[in-house]
Amino acid sequence: MPIDDELQELREREARALAMGGAERLARREQLGLMNARSRIDAFIDPGSFVETGLLAVSSMVPEDRERTPADGKVAGFAEVDGRTVGVVSNDFTVKGASSSFTNMKKIAHVKRVATERGFPLVFFGESSGARMPDNMGARGMGANLGNDPQQYVRLRETPWVSAILGQCYGSSAWYTCLADFTVMRKGAVMAVASPGLASYAIGQRIEAEELGGWKLLSEVSGLVDRVVESDEEALAEIKRFLSYMPSHSHEPPPRAPVPAGSDEAAQRILDVLPESRKRGYDVRKIIACLADGDTFFELKPRFGRTVVVGLARLDGRTVGFLASNPMGKAGALDAAGCEKATSFMVLCDSFNIPLILLVDTPGFVIGVEGERQKAAGKIMNMMQALQMCTVPKLSVIMRKSYGQAYLNMGGGRNSDDVAAWPTAEVSFMDPDYATEIVNWGRTVSDDDKQRTREEMERDSSAYGLAEIFAVQAVIAPQQTRRYLAKQLAIHEMRLSGGVGRHRLAGWPTTF
Numbered sequence: 001m002p003i004d005d006e007l008q009e010l011r012e013r014e015a016r017a018l019a020m021g022g023a024e025r026l027a028r029r030e031q032l033g034l035m036n037a038r039s040r041i042d043a044f045i046d047p048g049s050f051v052e053t054g055l056l057a058v059s060s061m062v063p064e065d066r067e068r069t070p071a072d073g074k075v076a077g078f079a080e081v082d083g084r085t086v087g088v089v090s091n092d093f094t095v096k097g098a099s100s101s102f103t104n105m106k107k108i109a110h111v112k113r114v115a116t117e118r119g120f121p122l123v124f125f126g127e128s129s130g131a132r133m134p135d136n137m138g139a140r141g142m143g144a145n146l147g148n149d150p151q152q153y154v155r156l157r158e159t160p161w162v163s164a165i166l167g168q169c170y171g172s173s174a175w176y177t178c179l180a181d182f183t184v185m186r187k188g189a190v191m192a193v194a195s196p197g198l199a200s201y202a203i204g205q206r207i208e209a210e211e212l213g214g215w216k217l218l219s220e221v222s223g224l225v226d227r228v229v230e231s232d233e234e235a236l237a238e239i240k241r242f243l244s245y246m247p248s249h250s251h252e253p254p255p256r257a258p259v260p261a262g263s264d265e266a267a268q269r270i271l272d273v274l275p276e277s278r279k280r281g282y283d284v285r286k287i288i289a290c291l292a293d294g295d296t297f298f299e300l301k302p303r304f305g306r307t308v309v310v311g312l313a314r315l316d317g318r319t320v321g322f323l324a325s326n327p328m329g330k331a332g333a334l335d336a337a338g339c340e341k342a343t344s345f346m347v348l349c350d351s352f353n354i355p356l357i358l359l360v361d362t363p364g365f366v367i368g369v370e371g372e373r374q375k376a377a378g379k380i381m382n383m384m385q386a387l388q389m390c391t392v393p394k395l396s397v398i399m400r401k402s403y404g405q406a407y408l409n410m411g412g413g414r415n416s417d418d419v420a421a422w423p424t425a426e427v428s429f430m431d432p433d434y435a436t437e438i439v440n441w442g443r444t445v446s447d448d449d450k451q452r453t454r455e456e457m458e459r460d461s462s463a464y465g466l467a468e469i470f471a472v473q474a475v476i477a478p479q480q481t482r483r484y485l486a487k488q489l490a491i492h493e494m495r496l497s498g499g500v501g502r503h504r505l506a507g508w509p510t511t512f
Helices: 003-018 024-029 037-044 065-068 102-118 138-145 172-179 196-203 209-213 213-219 231-244 263-274 285-290 338-352 370-373 376-389 405-409 430-438 449-456 463-468 479-491
Strands: 051-053 074-081 082-089 123-127 161-169 182-186 227-229 298-300 308-315 319-327 356-362 394-403 418-421 426-428
Touching: 037 074, 037 082, 037 123, 037 231, 037 449, 051 102, 074 102, 102 123, 138 196, 161 172, 161 231, 172 449, 172 463, 182 213, 182 370, 209 263, 231 298, 231 308, 263 285, 263 479, 285 308, 285 319, 285 356, 285 376, 285 479, 308 338, 308 479, 319 338, 338 376, 370 376, 376 405, 394 405, 418 463, 418 479, 426 463
Parallel strands: 082 123, 123 161, 161 182, 182 227, 319 356, 356 394, 394 418, 394 426
Antiparallel strands: 051 074, 074 082, 298 308, 308 319
């Protein structure tokens, strides 16, 4: 064949692949306000930076599908985002519902392998109907399609993984989402093990998609989603913001950024947020806003585990992770969901060399039958083990209450590299009111006796008692906290390892 004819064939094959599922299907999506697999990539990356891999791939298991599966339903490749290299896999729902097949799973494996070995983040734009039934059915289908990549679902967190739930996500789209370090979900999208039709058939009753895996379930009940947005465009912006805090890989420190003007002045407003009465609640996010560089706090899982607040921010230009008690959620008492949320956040920070700042105001743990059903004791110990295994710098500030085992779970003692306390701090084994009731449990005692017991239980629970035995390294005024933390971050910088921790949590399960 003459070279001109060969080049013409190449152009025709490329054009068919770029046409995706056809103009009609693409137009229907546009009418619904939905981006397609390629427009998502174009809107996400730096213009002109996309290098596609597997453009001419097609279905290989069913011969008659070869002409109907451009790019085999998954657009994959490499690009730059804000000048940094990323790997991208974008599911093309216009081609057989972006279902998983022998060929497109090889494409995903290739991008995943290159991103991991060459050290850059991997981003999944999820929208898939699950496994492609004709390809996967029968012994030959199973043997050909499943289990050929022994590292397919292994996360050692060498590089950041990000996933966006932008439509229905079943099968492998759900698996990769659950393996990600950060997941954003568009309202109206769904993620579950299997589709509502299959699930309804399996259990013999009709299940609606939202009930099975809608945004409220995933962000408020299971906690699998970190952020919820209204549109695809918002989801892309959230991913970019998350990546801006992260290193490209685990063997480098996170990037530093200029400090916004006015950041130091915000710390002077802490006393406007902190109530004079120690029994009144407050929004700890406002405290974080006073400590972090201006407008840099990026909260994760805000709807889940509300007894704690976690998120990425910058402090003096450095990426840091805030893990804070939330007095607006169960008075800041840690529950099972809060412990799970805190643990997963520590895993993220330890894996990618992000120092932890713990802000403490907790009366202990939520106790009772419901907590035990949720494996509260196990969640508490998971959190404790993660904290003690964490190898990045850990700085703790005791703002008000720090009682019992929660004192340790929130970085007390040698569980942090430096512990400071505000003069408002109270540290004891138990809230004095509770302790008084426990000591007198089952006995009839006078109010005067109860008061004497309470006074005995209250003795020496101040910050100064901790400072006198060097259980805290400093007692500081709340307004000095930002400056104090900035200096401690500089002191505890991981110089000997080039800003890189030992990643002892890198293999921790993504859900537990």
